[in-house]
Structures are given as C-alpha cells and as structure tokens.
Amino acid sequence: MxxxxxxxxxxxxxxxxxxxxxxxxxxxxxxxxxxxxxxxxxxxxxxxxxxxxxxxxxxxxxxxxxxxxIARTFQLTSTFDNLSVLDNLVLAFFRSHCRPTTLGLLFKRCAAYRDHEAIIAALHQFDLHPIAARLACHLSLGEKRRMEIAMAVLADxxxxxxxxxxxxxxxxxxxxxxxxxxxxxxxxxxxxxxxxxxxxxxxxxxxxxxxxxxxxxxxxxxxxxxxxxxxxxxxxxxxxxxxxx
Ligand SMILES: Nc1ncnc2c1ncn2[C@@H]1O[C@H](COP(=O)(O)OP(=O)(O)OP(=O)(O)O)[C@@H](O)[C@H]1O
Ligand SMILES: [Mg+2]
CATH class of the missing domain: 3.40.50.300 (P-loop containing nucleotide triphosphate hydrolases)
Known part of the structure; x- marks a missing residue:
C-alpha cells in the first residue's frame, strides 16, 4: 500500500x-x-x-x-452517545441480524429486543449489566471500550x-x-x-x-x-x- x-x-x-x-x-x-x-x-x-x-x-x-x-471494532460500532448501553447493544444486534431498515424504525423497535437472550448474554459476558441503563456519553473510557467490543461481537x-x-x-x-x-x-x-x-x-x-x-x-x-x-x-x-x- x-x-x-x-x-x-x-x-x-x-x-x-x-x-x-x-x-x-x-x-x-x-x-x-x-x-x-x-x-x-x-x-x-x-x-x-x-x-x-x-x-x-x-x-x-x-x-x-x-x-x-470481517469486523473491526470502530467499523461496526457507531455508538450512540444519547442511548443507553442496553440500547446500543440492541442496535448492534438488530443491525446485523435483521433486514436493513431506516434508523428511525430501528429505534422504535429497539424496546422489543431489550430482553432478547443474545442481548442479556452479552450484558453479562462483557460485565455491562450493572451499567445497562447508563447513557453511553456517561461511560468511562474502559466501559465504552467494553461496550464497543460487545457490539462488535454481537454482530457475530x-x-x-x-x-x-x-x-x-x-x-x-x-x-x-x-x-x-x-x-x-x-x-x-x-x-x-x-x-x-x-x-x-x-x-x-x-x-x-x-x-x-x-x-x-x-x-x-x-x-x-x-x-x-x-x-x-x-x-x-x-x-x-x-x-x-
Ligand atoms: N491516508 C494516508 N495518507 C498518507 N500516508 C499515510 C496514510 N495513512 C498512513 N500513512 C502513512 O503510512 C505509514 C504507516 O502508518 P500507520 O498509521 O499504518 O502506522 P501504525 O503502525 O498504525 O502506527 P501507530 O503505532 O502510530 O498507530 C506512516 O508513514 C503514515 O504516515
Ligand atoms: Mg496505528
């Protein structure tokens, strides 16, 4: 190159x-x-x-x-600062497992996926369950990094x-x-x-x-x-x- x-x-x-x-x-x-x-x-x-x-x-x-x-953390993880950790994970999962849809529709459907087993498992696997409700903009750098890796991994x-x-x-x-x-x-x-x-x-x-x-x-x-x-x-x-x- x-x-x-x-x-x-x-x-x-x-x-x-x-x-x-x-x-x-x-x-x-x-x-x-x-x-x-x-x-x-x-x-x-x-x-x-x-x-x-x-x-x-x-x-x-x-x-x-x-x-x-083929996934690279930042590439899959456009994180949303004004959404909770949980909803960021839901979006990452939804985007890679469901048909492409508009972002607006995605946000509306988010709620329905909050208790999906893959999301719950990821929250635990990446030690994010204690901060699931916290907005991404309020995370420390280490918490954000864990969330980003979780989001990349949710895309399988x-x-x-x-x-x-x-x-x-x-x-x-x-x-x-x-x-x-x-x-x-x-x-x-x-x-x-x-x-x-x-x-x-x-x-x-x-x-x-x-x-x-x-x-x-x-x-x-x-x-x-x-x-x-x-x-x-x-x-x-x-x-x-x-x-x-
Ligand atoms: N888009 C670009 N345009 C011009 N030169 C570039 C571009 N991207 C990288 N380079 C040059 O290519 C070389 C390799 O850069 P690269 O960023 O890949 O290094 P790196 O090993 O990731 O370094 P670091 O440890 O600092 O992250 C450097 O000389 C850099 O200036
Ligand atoms: Mg580099």
Missing part, C-alpha cells in the same frame, strides 16, 4: 488461521493500522491481493466485507480486528477489557494491534512484528521479542555496537 513515495505496507505476506488469536507489534508508523485498513476495505492496495476463506476480496467495499464476517463476526483496544485506558480498566477479550478466545479469529503487548501475551498464539511497512519477525511471543532485528528496530537495542550490555 503506497501513499505517494511512502510504502506503508510493503510486501506483507500473511495468513491467519481460523480461530487463532494473533498480535501485531510495531513502532509508530510501522504500517499496522494501514494493514487493517487494507484488510477491512478502507484502502485498496496499490498492489497485491487479499483472500478471505479462499475468496479474493481485494475489491470488496467495507460493508461487503462486514457482511462476510468470524474475524475480529482490534486496533489498540487498550489505548488510553488506566490499569484498572485494562483488566476489565482483557477479561472480556479473553472470553472471546476460541470463538472467532482475532487479530490485535497492541503496543502494550505484554498484557495480551497470555492469549496470543502468534505474533508478527512490523517495521517500516514490512514484517520483520513472525512466530511465538518470546521468539519474536528476542529476534535481533526486532531488538534493534523496535527496542532500539543494537547488539553489534553494545558491548557494555
């Missing part, structure tokens, strides 16, 4: 396995978000192709990819892309978000971009490290973090010139 002279994603050849949880690490500007944008259809790659379950989806629009089961995606789900959260909020993410492991394929990589370490099956658009390491967590090129590019540790340790 090129932007003028900048090659933001450079010859990335990557395969995700069904139901695995994989992570992407990389310094600022490494191309992680651009890679997500290419996967979700926000950008059409300058060269190369993207396959999903054997099908070439390179030219499909973001909504067409969502319909195939096969592939969930999370771009820095822990960004901006306090330690106490991180724990809550990790807890709900952990409950998704094994239910869908998950690709997480996260700088706070040690937090997601225990449920990552595989890691890739990107630098200047390219994948410079791929494999297990330890293996990647100990890779000489990763130490040099990501941690700025240069063993060849660092005799003092």
């Amino acid at each position: 090129r932007f003028g002279p900048v090659v933001a994603v450079d010859r990335v050849d990557y395969q995700l396995r069904r139901h695995e949880v994989a992570g992407i690490l990389g310094s600022n500007g490494a191309g992680k978000t651009t890679f997500f944008n290419v996967l979700t259809g926000y950008y059409t790659p300058t060269e190369g192709r993207i396959f999903y379950q054997g099908r070439d989806i390179t030219r499909l629009s973001p909504p067409q990819r969502v319909a195939l089961g 995606p096969e592939l969930l892309l999370l771009d820095e789900p822990l960004a901006g959260l306090a330690e106490s909020e991180i724990r809550g978000v990790l807890e709900v993410l952990r409950r998704q492991v094994g239910k869908q394929t998950i690709l997480i971009v996260e700088h706070k990589i040690s937090h997601v370490r225990d449920f990552l099956e595989r890691l890739i490290v990107m630098h200047e658009g390219r994948i410079i390491a791929e494999g297990g967590y330890e293996e990647c973090l100990n890779d000489p090129q990763v130490r040099k590019s990501y941690w700025q540790i240069d063993e060849s010139s660092d005799n003092a340790g």
Whole structure:
C-alpha cells in the first residue's frame, strides 16, 4: 500500500488461521493500522491481493466485507452517545441480524429486543449489566471500550480486528477489557494491534512484528521479542555496537 513515495505496507505476506488469536507489534508508523485498513476495505492496495476463506476480496467495499464476517471494532460500532448501553447493544444486534431498515424504525423497535437472550448474554459476558441503563456519553473510557467490543461481537463476526483496544485506558480498566477479550478466545479469529503487548501475551498464539511497512519477525511471543532485528528496530537495542550490555 503506497501513499505517494511512502510504502506503508510493503510486501506483507500473511495468513491467519481460523480461530487463532494473533498480535501485531510495531513502532509508530510501522504500517499496522494501514494493514487493517487494507484488510477491512478502507484502502485498496496499490498492489497485491487479499483472500478471505479462499475468496479474493481485494475489491470488496467495507460493508461487503462486514457482511462476510470481517469486523473491526470502530467499523461496526457507531455508538450512540444519547442511548443507553442496553440500547446500543440492541442496535448492534438488530443491525446485523435483521433486514436493513431506516434508523428511525430501528429505534422504535429497539424496546422489543431489550430482553432478547443474545442481548442479556452479552450484558453479562462483557460485565455491562450493572451499567445497562447508563447513557453511553456517561461511560468511562474502559466501559465504552467494553461496550464497543460487545457490539462488535454481537454482530457475530468470524474475524475480529482490534486496533489498540487498550489505548488510553488506566490499569484498572485494562483488566476489565482483557477479561472480556479473553472470553472471546476460541470463538472467532482475532487479530490485535497492541503496543502494550505484554498484557495480551497470555492469549496470543502468534505474533508478527512490523517495521517500516514490512514484517520483520513472525512466530511465538518470546521468539519474536528476542529476534535481533526486532531488538534493534523496535527496542532500539543494537547488539553489534553494545558491548557494555
Ligand atoms: N491516508 C494516508 N495518507 C498518507 N500516508 C499515510 C496514510 N495513512 C498512513 N500513512 C502513512 O503510512 C505509514 C504507516 O502508518 P500507520 O498509521 O499504518 O502506522 P501504525 O503502525 O498504525 O502506527 P501507530 O503505532 O502510530 O498507530 C506512516 O508513514 C503514515 O504516515
Ligand atoms: Mg496505528
């Protein structure tokens, strides 16, 4: 993926396995978000192709990819600040499971779905039941993040892309978000971009490290973090010139 002279994603050849949880690490500007944008259809790659379950989806629009089961948190989660947590979940569920309808009609029908079993289950699964009635605009960042993930999951995606789900959260909020993410492991394929990589370490099956658009390491967590090129590019540790340790 090129932007003028900048090659933001450079010859990335990557395969995700069904139901695995994989992570992407990389310094600022490494191309992680651009890679997500290419996967979700926000950008059409300058060269190369993207396959999903054997099908070439390179030219499909973001909504067409969502319909195939590829979801990215913010993409599915236009949250409504003036609606309660419960109604935000209802809308997310309704939108993906019912025929497209006008937003006005959607709001009117909302009430009928408030006690749908999928909604009740999501409230509990994401620890949102104590704040179900609270307006989205009154949530803390951690609560909002949990609501967004719940909304994405209610759409029942096969592939969930999370771009820095822990960004901006306090330690106490991180724990809550990790807890709900952990409950998704094994239910869908998950690709997480996260700088706070040690937090997601225990449920990552595989890691890739990107630098200047390219994948410079791929494999297990330890293996990647100990890779000489990763130490040099990501941690700025240069063993060849660092005799003092
Ligand atoms: N729409 C765009 N137009 C021009 N250049 C872009 C565009 N989007 C990204 N870039 C450039 O592509 C490169 C990769 O950016 P990207 O946002 O993908 O990095 P990132 O790995 O997500 O970084 P961060 O960790 O800071 O989120 C950067 O040099 C960025 O300036
Ligand atoms: Mg980014």
